[in-house]
Amino acid sequence: MELCIAHLFPELLNLYGDGGNIICMQKRCEWRDISVQVNPVHCGDKVDFTHTDIIFVGGGTDREQKIVCGELLAAKQQLRDYVEAGGVLLAVCGGYQLLGHNYLLGNELVEGVGVIDLKTERGEGRLIGNVMIESAICEMPIVGYENHGGRTYLGDCEPLGKVTSAGGYGNNGQDGYEGVHYKNVIGTYLHGPLLPKNPQVCDYLLKTALSRRYGSDFAFPELDDTVENEANLYMQERLRDNVVNKMQVSARGKS
Numbered sequence: 098m099e100l101c102i103a104h105l106f107p108e109l110l111n112l113y114g115d116g117g118n119i120i121c122m123q124k125r126c127e128w129r130d131i132s133v134q135v136n137p138v139h140c141g142d143k144v145d146f147t148h149t150d151i152i153f154v155g156g157g158t159d160r161e162q163k164i165v166c167g168e169l170l171a172a173k174q175q176l177r178d179y180v181e182a183g184g185v186l187l188a189v190c191g192g193y194q195l196l197g198h199n200y201l202l203g204n205e206l207v208e209g210v211g212v213i214d215l216k217t218e219r220g221e222g223r224l225i226g227n228v229m230i231e232s233a234i235c236e237m238p239i240v241g242y243e244n245h246g247g248r249t250y251l252g253d254c255e256p257l258g259k260v261t262s263a264g265g266y267g268n269n270g271q272d273g274y275e276g277v278h279y280k281n282v283i284g285t286y287l288h289g290p291l292l293p294k295n296p297q298v299c300d301y302l303l304k305t306a307l308s309r310r311y312g313s314d315f316a317f318p319e320l321d322d323t324v325e326n327e328a329n330l331y332m333q334e335r336l337r338d339n340v341v342n343k344m345q346v347s348a349r350g351k352s
C-alpha cells in the first residue's frame with residue numbers, strides 16, 4: 098500500500114516543529130510497510146490533489162499567513178472539492194485559521210479559504226501554554242502546546258475536543274472547545290509537534306486515508322507505542338502538576 102501526502106508551504110508554515118508531523122506519519126507508515134510519498138507545495142506551484150491522500154498545513158506567524166493567504170485562495174476550489182469528497186487534512190494553528198472564512202487582524206481582514214464554517218479574530222494578548230483535550234477520535238487525551246493571538250469561533254461544525262480541567266485555552270479561551278473536526282479534516286491549535294506524542298491521532302488520520310483509497314479491508318498492524326505513550330503521559334502529568342501548584346499557591350494566598 099502507499100499514501101501520498103501534500104505538505105503545503107513547508108518553508109512558511111512551520112512553527113514549533115510542525116514539520117515533525119510529516120516525519121511521524123512517514124515513520125508510522127514505514128513501520129507497517131506502507132510507502133509514503135511527500136509532495137511539498139511551494140508558493141507559485143499549481144496544485145492538484147487528485148492523487149493526494151493527506152494534506153498537511155502547519156502554523157505560521159501573522160506575516161507568513163498573509164503571504165500564503167493568496168496562494169491558498171488560488172487553490173480554494175481544489176481544497177473545497179478535496180474536503181467535501183472526504184479528503185484527509187490536518188491543519189495546525191495558522192493553517193487551521195486559514196481554513197475558515199477569515200482572520201480579523203485589527204483593522205485588516207485576511208481572507209481564508211472558507212472550506213470550514215469558522216472565523217478567527219485577533220484578541221488581546223496571546224494564549225500560550227501546554228494543553229490537554231479530550232476528543233471522540235481517540236481514547237487517550239490529546240496533548241500539545243498552543244501559542245496563538247487569534248481566537249477562533251466555530252459556526253456549523255463540531256470541535257475536535259474539549260479542553261480538560263488540566264489546562265489550556267483551546268479555540269478562544271472562552272467556550273472550552275478546541276479545534277475542529279469536519280468530515281475528514283482536523284484543525285487544531287496544538288503544536289508540539291502534535292502527532293509524535295499523540296500516536297492515536299496519527300493512526301486515525303492514516304487509517305482514514307487508507308480506507309478512502311483501499312476500502313475497509315486492509316492490514317494495519319498495531320505498533321509498540323511505549324515511548325510515544327510515555328511522552329503523552331509525561332505531558333499529562335506536567336499539566337496536572339501545574340493545576341496542583343496553582344491550587345496550592347491560591348490556597349496559601351487565602352491563609
Ligand SMILES: NC(=O)CC[C@H](N)C(=O)O
Pocket residue numbers: 112155156157158159162189190191192244245246247248
Ligand atoms: N502558532 C501559530 O500558528 C500562530 C497563528 C497566528 N499567527 C496567531 O497568532 O494566532
